[in-house]
Amino acid sequence: MKQQIDALMQQNGAAALWISGAGQHNPAMVYFTGIAHLTGADLFVIPGRTPILCHGPMERDEAAKSGFQLISYADYDLNALIKETNGDLGLASALRYKQILEGINLTKGKVLLYGLRDVGPFLAVIQQLQKLLPELELTGDVNDAILLEARATKDEDEMDRIRAMGQLTTRVVGNTLDLLTSHKVQGDMLVKSDGSPLTIGDVKTQINLWLTAYGAENPEDTIFAIGRDAGVPHSSGTPSDPIRLGRTIVYDIFPCEQGGGYFYDFTRTWSLGYATDEVHQIHDQVLNTYNQLASELRVGINPAILQQRTCELLEAYGHETVRTNPRVSSGYVHSLGHGVGLDVHEKPWFSRPKDDSNILQPGSVFTLEPGLYYPEKGYGVRLEDTYFVSRDGKFAKFADFPMDLVVPMKAG
């Protein structure tokens, strides 16, 4: 949680966090400023001090909402520095940062960089700045020991926001089910009132409209994939594909609050009208594995252990897994889950066995999402909910939704 940051910085010998980039769709910045209409900003977090936010002059009102100490870039004349350096924009930008850092008395110690930005130009400026301020150590928190560690346990407000996203998400999924079952069947295909096939693209457009109407967005798209596509976990689906009976549809939806806030992550697998015996069996195996793992959740467990258990259970059903073959593309081919927050994938990680800080604990928010994939046989199955650990150490989903495979269709 946020109040751990000073302590985590001290433990890791960090003098400051330097968070850079926009105030939207930029988790590290949004964690501090909230979703803010800042197109480019720099935030310095220093233990015991009010955070310092550098902003463009036209964004002074947005910046002021943060309550932080403000510095306007307009107080530093970049064009004059560009002239002084004979047009060396990298050096001029580094000199401006040097002035800013000297102004806030941050010229020594380890400074850890965060934030979504175009990496190259920023890297070039940081390389120049490093030479100008040799007592600074400008680097990154590659082990997620500070900011991602703090973000890995959510406070009550964050829990409420993720819960609201869970309710919104399952509402959209319920609407989607209604949309599908309201269509007529012709042959093995769903058709619209004009007789043309309902397509994956049609369904995705409607999903986007519901998300927008409810105040969310899905910057990384929604997976609504049928048949072979459902067998490739990150295939998002082919827009022109018609929707046919008796084929698995993997529906994985991971929207965030508008402007780039908290995410939710949720998957169901459906087969319209009927499912083949083989798919029924696979779905049962995934569901059993999901339920078994949900019953084994414990405070203090490293989720890598849960990933191991998932591999054991699915191997016992005769499937190949990532444990036996890291390059596997049929069977169980991914991780059991991941942390969820301002990033759709964040700490705790399910695939890093060695890290003791990487455990399930009160405040953790994470997905459980076992799956089995057989693209060459034309199907895949995944079931996923987002879980949290309460203050008193209880595990629960944020939102309920039935796990049924077969979606009964009305008459054609």
Next chain:
Amino acid sequence: MKQQIDALMQQNGAAALWISGAGQHNPAMVYFTGIAHLTGADLFVIPGRTPILCHGPMERDEAAKSGFQLISYADYDLNALIKETNGDLGLASALRYKQILEGINLTKGKVLLYGLRDVGPFLAVIQQLQKLLPELELTGDVNDAILLEARATKDEDEMDRIRAMGQLTTRVVGNTLDLLTSHKVQGDMLVKSDGSPLTIGDVKTQINLWLTAYGAENPEDTIFAIGRDAGVPHSSGTPSDPIRLGRTIVYDIFPCEQGGGYFYDFTRTWSLGYATDEVHQIHDQVLNTYNQLASELRVGINPAILQQRTCELLEAYGHETVRTNPRVSSGYVHSLGHGVGLDVHEKPWFSRPKDDSNILQPGSVFTLEPGLYYPEKGYGVRLEDTYFVSRDGKFAKFADFPMDLVVPMKAG
């Protein structure tokens, strides 16, 4: 244009471009791969070779659509490297990149990094990699001399996509006008059928629904700001504000293709029912300036000259400008325009006088957007269209829309 890249790389002594990050909402990657469902990838562009795309194993189908040479991360065992390095994730990641770079025979010369990523962890890995491969020079193209220079001139396909976004954008703006005029006036406020005030938030929700329905999104929000907010160029508006007659509304809409493709940028200023004499006068001055500047567009001009001209014209009307006072917050407080493409702000830049490559030329796409801002007087005015330069050197807007200030309302 894309075909310039090899030549630009040779001119700038670059052995390779290394583009990193997602295949969505990541302009540098999308420029090469198109909008692709890749959550994390690395692309290497080397003159005379097919680009090389490194991708996660579950994203092999998406990666294959690029037609590039593919490398799966699954072929490099990161967990084994983490063990070898006793849990040093930064070093392990750097060792994996070393293996990949050696595998494609890229171990010498200047490699320029691009792409939106969390800068810190990547910086730490690059610092390690730099030590492992000392004959590489890993840095950034801070002067926008290669990729941004290529992107600054659009080909016919890019022009068509931006034109389509212009049509979509002006359609949404037309819908917005219809929405406003369809509401009743009560006192000085627009009200809904239940008698409650129509708010900025209501209008923005509807704008988002139209954008979604037409296949676009607005990841950086829309500015729909009234009164004092309209006087602060980057204030996006206060959602709870009612919409009142006789106050300026700055409506600045800059959507992109769904998934993070080409942008459009457009602004009108409206005053519902009537406008004060003062606002009429200011609007006329902005419109005259817009028309004068549009008439002065020439192939080969550095847009910084146009910015100077704008300051001259607006100063002649008695306004303070950024030229006389870089910290100005009333008067003319920003740039006349900017390039538009996969970024909403890109080359050509309007505020960098020294750069000879930074000119208007066939293929350029850019905005013209003079404005005048008086937040303390409760108003602001901006008018903006996105322009292009045709192959034969003609300047034109992509989409027409009236410039009228006053929106006539029906009876209350």
